[in-house]
Amino acid sequence: MDQAQQLRNIIKNTNKPQRPLARIITVTSGKGGVGKSNVAINLAIQFRKMGKRVIILDADFGLANIEIMFGTVPKHNLCDLIYQGKNIKDIITWGPEGVGFISGGSGISGMYNLSRDYLVYIIVNLAELDAIADVIIVDTGAGISSAVMEFLVASGEVILVTTPEPTSITDSYSLLKALNQSPRFSREDTKVKVVSNRVTSEEEGQQLFNKLNAVVARYLKLPLTYMGAIPQDPMLARSVMQQSPVSLQYPNAKSVRAFEAIAGKLMNPGNTAEVKHRGMAAFFSHIITGRKLSSTPTQNLSSSPNLPA
Known part of the structure; x- marks a missing residue:
């Protein structure tokens, strides 16, 4: 039995019928600087206001956007789960409004070379998040790197953030083209949704989506769903400088009303169904098996005294 099949068996035993499974929403963008992390954080705040338990996984390697915007420095990250024997609750940092977040750091890329025993331990821990959160928001890096693609193909729901800048539209198309060409991408299992950010009006947001959707429909035949527009808002920019989500710092701001509307659409029973x-x-097993796990592990469970038995 190869390692991929072993992981599938682990998942089968972990996802028991009585265990509720979290809804995983992956937020991404074709290029950096379009407000992706702001979208992730403020949607999380809005979901909390709707009574949902929310955790953000910061999977943007090398950057600490989530913790900077929350004004909170995490004590632990995913590396501590993998290499220091911490459990999943140890590495969750609780931010404003009770939104939890996990810093991925380099821990996710390090998972690809672990032994089966390590992976069992990690996946069983990650499965505990389903009991802690109703919604898990994954904030990916920007662009079309292999790491980003692995998160997107593993996710059942992708939110693509784009802006009216020509480079943002072009890069959004490039990301969708790369996703569509991935042999592991399933149109049936992954819904792609678009948010237009930093627009001057709702009309401009709709036009931006229409422009992107027309090209994608013609050349990729990939269905997209429009979730709404977030206006250019000085209050949002000010809240970033103050290291506080605009949904909390300026709850009456025009961008907050847009976040509320988008969150409402996402939680609409029709969307949820x-x-x-x-x-x-x-989710994580899909990512790991995509890297064709080596049958010769580079880490050995018994050689790590910090890893719980």
Whole structure:
């Protein structure tokens, strides 16, 4: 039995019928600087206001956007789960409004070379997030790197953030083209949704989506769903400088009303029904198996005294 099949068996045993599976929403963008992390954070705040338990996984390697915007420095990250024997609750940092976040750091890329025993330990821990959160928001890096693609193909729900800048539109198309060409991407299992950011009006946001959707429909035949527009808002820019989500710092700001509307659409029963809840065990296993796990592990469970038995 190869390692990929072993992981599938682990997931089968972990995702028992009585265990609720979290809804995983992956937020991404074709280029940096379009407000992706702001979208992730403020949607998380809005979901909390709707009574949902929310955790953000900061998977933007090398950057600490989530913790900077929350004004909170995490004590632990995913590396501590993998290499220091911490459990999943140890590495969750609780931010404003009770939104939890996990710093991925380099821990996610390090998972690809671990032994089966390590992976069992990690996946069983990650599966516990399904009992802690109703919604898990994954904030990816920008662009079309292999790491970003692995998160997107593993997710049942992708939110693509774009702006009216020509480079943003072009890079958004490039990301969708790369996703569409991935042999592991499933149109049936992954719904792609678009948010127009930093627009001057709702009309401009709709026009931006229409422009992108027309090209994608013609050349990629990939269905997109428009979730709404977030206006250019000086209050949002000010809140970033103050290291506080605009949804909390300026709750009456025009951008906050837009975040409320988008969150409402995402939680609409019709939207919720079409989304396949995979849970975190299946999500991460999908990412790991995509790297064709080596049958010769580079880490050995018994050689790490910090890892719980």
